Amino acid sequence: xxxxxxxxxxxxxxxxxxSVTRGQTEVDAIMMNKTQFCAGxxxxxxxxxxxxxxxxxxxxxxxxxxxxxxxxxxxNYGITDKLNVMVGAPYVWTKASAGTLKGLDGxxxxxxxxxxxxxxxxxxxxxxxLLLVGGVSTPLSDYVIDYLPLSIGxxxxxxxxxxxxxxxxxxxxxxxxxxxxxxxxxxxLDRTSYFDTELHSTNEVKMPDAASFQLRTGYRGKYLIAEAxxxxxxxxxxFDITRNNMPFPSNKMNSTSAGVNAKYTLKQHTNLxxxxxxxxxxHGRNSGQxxxxxxxxxxxxxxxxxxxxxxxxx
Amino acid sequence: xxKTFRYAGMFVLVTGTIVIACSKDINDRTANLxxxxxxxxxxxxGTWKPVLLASPDEIxxxxxIPTNVPDYVAQINExxxxxxxxxxxxxxxxxxWSAGGILRWNEILRELxxxxxxxxxxxxxxxxxxxxxxxxxxxxxxxxANPPYAARAYAYVSAAQYDAxxxxxHYKKLxxxxxxxxxxxxxxxxxxxxxxxxxxxxxxxxxGAAAEMMKLLFPGDQDYIQKxxxxxxxxxxxxxxxxxxxxxxxxxxGKAVAQRFVARARTDRAGxxxxxxxxxxxxxxxxxxxxxxxxxxxxxxxxxxxLPAFGVVKPFLFDSLTTIALRPGPPPPVAxxxxxxxxxxxxxYVKNPTREQIRIVHYWADGVGTYxxxxxxxxIAAEDFIKKNFSEVRxxxxxxxxxxxxxxxxxxxxDTKMFYFNPRPTQLDxxxxxxxxxxxxxxxxxxxxxxxxxxxTILGYIIPDRASAYTAMAAEASLSRMYGGIHYRSDCxxxxxxxNKVGNYAIERAKTDGAD
Numbered sequence: 001x002x003x004x005x006x007x008x009x010x011x012x013x014x015x016x017x018x019s020v021t022r023g024q025t026e027v028d029a030i031m032m033n034k035t036q037f038c039a040g041x042x043x044x045x046x047x048x049x050x051x052x053x054x055x056x057x058x059x060x061x062x063x064x065x066x067x068x069x070x071x072x073x074x075x076n077y078g079i080t081d082k083l084n085v086m087v088g089a090p091y092v093w094t095k096a097s098a099g100t101l102k103g104l105d106g107x108x109x110x111x112x113x114x115x116x117x118x119x120x121x122x123x124x125x126x127x128x129x130l131l132l133v134g135g136v137s138t139p140l141s142d143y144v145i146d147y148l149p150l151s152i153g154x155x156x157x158x159x160x161x162x163x164x165x166x167x168x169x170x171x172x173x174x175x176x177x178x179x180x181x182x183x184x185x186x187x188x189l190d191r192t193s194y195f196d197t198e199l200h201s202t203n204e205v206k207m208p209d210a211a212s213f214q215l216r217t218g219y220r221g222k223y224l225i226a227e228a229x230x231x232x233x234x235x236x237x238x239f240d241i242t243r244n245n246m247p248f249p250s251n252k253m254n255s256t257s258a259g260v261n262a263k264y265t266l267k268q269h270t271n272l273x274x275x276x277x278x279x280x281x282x283h284g285r286n287s288g289q290x291x292x293x294x295x296x297x298x299x300x301x302x303x304x305x306x307x308x309x310x311x312x313x314x
Numbered sequence: 315x316x317k318t319f320r321y322a323g324m325f326v327l328v329t330g331t332i333v334i335a336c337s338k339d340i341n342d343r344t345a346n347l348x349x350x351x352x353x354x355x356x357x358x359x360g361t362w363k364p365v366l367l368a369s370p371d372e373i374x375x376x377x378x379i380p381t382n383v384p385d386y387v388a389q390i391n392e393x394x395x396x397x398x399x400x401x402x403x404x405x406x407x408x409x410x411w412s413a414g415g416i417l418r419w420n421e422i423l424r425e426l427x428x429x430x431x432x433x434x435x436x437x438x439x440x441x442x443x444x445x446x447x448x449x450x451x452x453x454x455x456x457x458x459a460n461p462p463y464a465a466r467a468y469a470y471v472s473a474a475q476y477d478a479x480x481x482x483x484h485y486k487k488l489x490x491x492x493x494x495x496x497x498x499x500x501x502x503x504x505x506x507x508x509x510x511x512x513x514x515x516x517x518x519x520x521x522g523a524a525a526e527m528m529k530l531l532f533p534g535d536q537d538y539i540q541k542x543x544x545x546x547x548x549x550x551x552x553x554x555x556x557x558x559x560x561x562x563x564x565x566x567x568g569k570a571v572a573q574r575f576v577a578r579a580r581t582d583r584a585g586x587x588x589x590x591x592x593x594x595x596x597x598x599x600x601x602x603x604x605x606x607x608x609x610x611x612x613x614x615x616x617x618x619x620x621l622p623a624f625g626v627v628k629p630f631l632f633d634s635l636t637t638i639a640l641r642p643g644p645p646p647p648v649a650x651x652x653x654x655x656x657x658x659x660x661x662x663y664v665k666n667p668t669r670e671q672i673r674i675v676h677y678w679a680d681g682v683g684t685y686x687x688x689x690x691x692x693x694i695a696a697e698d699f700i701k702k703n704f705s706e707v708r709x710x711x712x713x714x715x716x717x718x719x720x721x722x723x724x725x726x727x728x729d730t731k732m733f734y735f736n737p738r739p740t741q742l743d744x745x746x747x748x749x750x751x752x753x754x755x756x757x758x759x760x761x762x763x764x765x766x767x768x769x770x771t772i773l774g775y776i777i778p779d780r781a782s783a784y785t786a787m788a789a790e791a792s793l794s795r796m797y798g799g800i801h802y803r804s805d806c807x808x809x810x811x812x813x814n815k816v817g818n819y820a821i822e823r824a825k826t827d828g829a830d
Contacts, residue, residue, distance in 0.1 A: 061614035100612055100740050102664060102747035102799070144672055147749070186338055190676035193693060195428035195683055199421065201342040201693065243453065244435040245683050 026086060026113040026133045027214050027231075029166030029176045032078035039075035040298030042275065044068075044090075048288030051149075054240030055285055064098025066149050066288060070108070074298075082117040089140055092152040101150055104143070108153045111137035113160075125170040133162040133180075146189040148247035149288065155249065156207045157185040168220065174227075175217040182210040187249055196250060197239050205250050208237030216261075225263045229279075232256045241286050255284040259292075273298045343697065344421065347413035352705035355510040356829075359707040360484030363827040364477040365630065365714065366574050370484035373570045375563055378489055378513045381497045389557035390498050396551050397502045404552050405504070411549035412505045415520035416475060416709035417696055422542055423471055423524070424685040424692060426532045430459035431683055433617070433754070440615035444588055450534030457531065461761055462624040462724040464686040466584055467531045469630060469714075469721035470575050471524055476714035478523040478571035479516060479707040482564060486511040494557050504553035515556040515564035516706045521546040522568025530576050582628040587621040594618050601735040607648040609737045609756035619755045625729025630718035631819040640726045640815055642808045645736045645758040653742070656802040660739040661746050664799035671797040672749050678762060678794040679750040687762050687791070688720040691769035694787065698777055711829050712776050716769060719820040723768035723813050724761070730812070731756040739802060748799035760801045760809035763792035767813020772820040788813075 032038065047067040050059050072090035079085055089110040095103035113135035120129045138157040145155035162180035184207040193201050211234045218227030238252035247253075259279025266272050275296040281289045360370050367373070379385055396404075411418060434443050434454030443454050450456035457463055491513035495501045510516075521543040528539050547565065550556040556564075597619070601608035611617045629637060646652040663671070680687045695716050699709055736758035740746045753761070766788035774781030792810050795801035801809075824830060 098614065100746075100748050100752050100799075102667075102749050142669055144669070144676070146676060147672075186340060190673045191679070191684075192343075192677070193424075193685065193690075195425065195685070199425035199428055199685070200340065201344050201421070202340055204340040206338050206340050242432060242683075245432050 026111075026115060026135055026160075026162065027164075027178060028216065029129060029131055029164055029174075030220075031082065031115065031117050031131075032076055032084050033081045034078050035303040036078045036300065037075065037303065038298050038300035039073070040273075040296055042070075042072045042074065042294055042296035044070045044072070044292060044294040046290045046292035048281070048290040051288040052284045052286060053243065053245075056243075057289075060099075062099035063096045063101070063149070066094070066096050068092060068094045068152075084115045086113045086115065087111065094150045094152055096150060103150055104147065104152055106143045106152050107140045108143065109137045109158075110140045111135055127168045129166040129168075131162075131164040131166065131178075133160070133164065133178075135160040135162075144190070145187055145249055146191065146194075148249065151249075154184075154207070155187040159183045160212075162212070172219055172221050173217075174220045176215070178214050180212040182212055184209055189249075194248070196248060205248075207250050208235050208252070210235045223265045223267055225261075227261050229259050229261065230256070231259070231279075235286075238286075247286060251286040253284075253286045255281050255287040255290075257281045257290075271300045271302075273300070344413065344417070344700070346409075347417075347700060349409075349412035349505045350414040350706070351506040351703055352508070352510075352708075353703040354705060354708075355508060356483065356705040356707050357487055357510070358483075359480060359705070359711075359829070360487050362480050362483075362707070362711065362829050363823075364480045365473045365718070366578060367477045367481060367571065370481045373481055373567055375481070375485045375514055375567050378491045378559055378563065381492065386497075386557065386559070389559060390494055390501070392558060393494060393501060393551055393554050397554065400552065407545055407549045408504045408553045411517070411546050412553060414700070414706065414709060415517045415546060416472075416706055416713055417700065418546070419471065419475070419520060419524040419542075420468075420692055420696055420713060422539070423468060423528070424689045426528070426535055426538075427459040427464045427467065427689050428683060428685045429535075430455065430457055430532070431464065431686060432458065433460075433682065434458060436615055436617075442615075442617055447533060450532075455534055459686070460620050461680075461686040461688065461765070462587070462621045462627075462728055463584075465688040465717070465721040465724040465765070466579075466582075466627065468688050468692060468717040470531065470579055471527045472710065472714040472717040473630060474523045474527045474572040474575040475520050475568075476707075476710040477574070478519045478568045479710045481571060482514050482516055482519045482567055483707050485514055485563075485567075486516075489513055491560070493555065494560075495554050501554040503555070505555050510705075512556055513560045513563060514567050515547075515550055515560035517550050517556065518547050518561040518564025519568040519571075520706065520710070522565040523572040524568075526569040526572035527575055527579075530579055578628075584624070584627045587624040587627060589618070589622040591618075593622060597622060597732055597735050605647075606735075607737055607742075609735045610741065611754055612738060612740055612752050613754055617754045619732070620753070621728065622732045622755070625725055625732055627721075627725050629722040629725050631722045631816070631823060636819075637722075637726055637729050640812060641730050641733060642759060642812050644734055645802070645804050645808075648737065648742065652804075653802070656804060657739055657742050657746075660796060660799055660802060661743055663797050664746055664748060667749055667797065674790060674794045675749050675798040678791040679798070680762075681751050681753075687765040688717065688724070688769075690791075691716065691720060691765060691773075694784075695769070695773055695776075698773075698780060702777065708829065711827065715772050715776065715820045715824050718823075719768040719772045719817050720765055722819065723764045723816045726812060726816055727759055727761050727764040727809070728755075730759050731761075734758050736805075739799060746799050750798040750800065752800050757801055758805050758808070759812055760792060760795050760805040762795050763788075763801075763806045763809025764813040764816070766791040767810040768817040768820070769813070771814045771817025772824070775817075775821045775824055 049065045070090040070092045074088040076086045090108050092108045093105040115133045117131045145151050160182045164178035166176045168174040189203045213232040216229035234254050235252045257279045261277035263275045278293040280291050445454045445456035447456050490511045493512040495503045525543040547561045598608040680690045735756045738757045770784035770788035773784045792806040
């Protein structure tokens, strides 16, 4: 059953002010078997015209539609059946449809995640798994961060620890819930001083940490996976954008989004998979109300043919 | 499975180490300064030339009570009682304020400017509301501390503090009351000892002048300002630097001098600098009548130009006729080849800006939500002044010279901008996308360049060994506006030149004010 590995390469994207492009693999419960490798590209497009200035919903005629596009390379390798390692890095473009501000583009953050499945319990037709994911991400380039909402990223080095619980029924319906703590490093601006809620005579900005939650459920079949997901990002601290001010990296950026994902693996050629998905921010704070769609293609390599790939998928 | 644990363990160890190794505390550059230790007491500063006061004794300060009477002893005992059990908070207050009163109030002012430097959001009908000084907390809050407003605020507070300190030094020398720790050697002293007479307290003068002046400038922030002033005075009791009567006399003097400046500010024409629709239209019509293309706002909805009548505000260093005399000749005509070439030059800068160019743009942008270019120059100056160990009165004099230059630069610049009403590069070529916000007023001459030219000139006089550094900074600030896509070369070059001329007026004043 090769298809499952490919799901491991999905992405989710673009829900906050900056164009977040997060790997999806570290948020799902799918593991690759030992020595198996898959890699591919995801394209993502996100756009918003309304955003939350603090808790106030508004638009901005001097920005119009703020959009970002990204192409992310991702790779996933099974060190063992229960330990996977993933890397990813996107190139991001931003744009505002109105006003005079120039969009930016560049290589954003590289991320490295290690996913470990220490515990599995089968009872009757049900299976319960516990997964732990640890990740690090850091900017690959010295991109501009103090230019929101058109910066390509926030510039912090993040260390993430995630706990995940996955339930699967033999009918192939599943549900996964996860919670993560994201430790974020301080960032440095190009200017020597800034005002958040007080004046700081330094270029260094203290970035509040964040929490991330996700629920996903759907059908995880042999060739098709279809799921709905609900994601939340909550900044643990930070401040609200003041009236008619610009966003700032250490704002209290929160967002809750709903979305769907699908993945299809070719029956004739199971090395190849296609992915697609979309989402919409249903609630936020200091965040854009983004709509996003994505599509990707992944290719899998099976280095060890002897392995049983037809065991219970997931 | 064992292997799995080993990998997992290594991973936890590595990530855990990263988290623990990186402290998130940030250090402000001026948070941990040593107490001010002036190289000279400038004991004769009472003879320095004030800005507004006709003489240093224009405001009467009564003679202090002698230091051997029970009332004075009671005041000494107040210090002793305060010092008997000092909390960390109290020590922190002393540490903060002892770095220098002029420095700290300049920082507070910069903070309030940054807080209030936000353009009002439009009304439903596409017009824009104006902040109201009589209802400062209603939206849009008063003031909108944009660059001209900020330049004027920095100038008034600095000049009021300077005049008040000249008067204070006059009385210090006249009454020659010793500092409490020189009267009673058993007092703890948490600051650097000084032979400077302590009556009236220079710190209370500084706080009183600032707080009184800022009532007018930031009427919605009185709680915060009064709390800071009270804390400043308290720091002097805690540290053993002043008895209460030093502080009371200082506060009264500071306030009284500031009231002279408040009276001037009420009639300096800044109150009507926002203009009105008829005036905005006339600026446009006059430009068309000269056969030129007028500036229009690139904001949606179109916003009236920022403080279009600021050019007629009464300057500090010269009169309004000189404002007009300093107005440079016209920019290249919009239809001219020179203007086409200059527009093309800006397009080439913004088409594919380098990371270093964007860094320069953002380093000097000082736009919305910041303390503005005048505040940036104050910050640059303050960090250099710290190293010079100036007395408070010399700090005030140098800050006043700088900030009067910056305000007068704003006046000359705004007069020029509104007189020529020249479009921004993006208006002439919409393909010019900018890497910083386009300021909502005409291009010629560049405000950043005029401010920077003026500041670099007077600062180069005050600290000659930094003159070439200031010139280089001004040149970079000026260039940043071309890199950002919001100014032509003419705006920047003529802006620097014009700013230099304004700065020279400050030098003329400095040469004759008795301080050098």
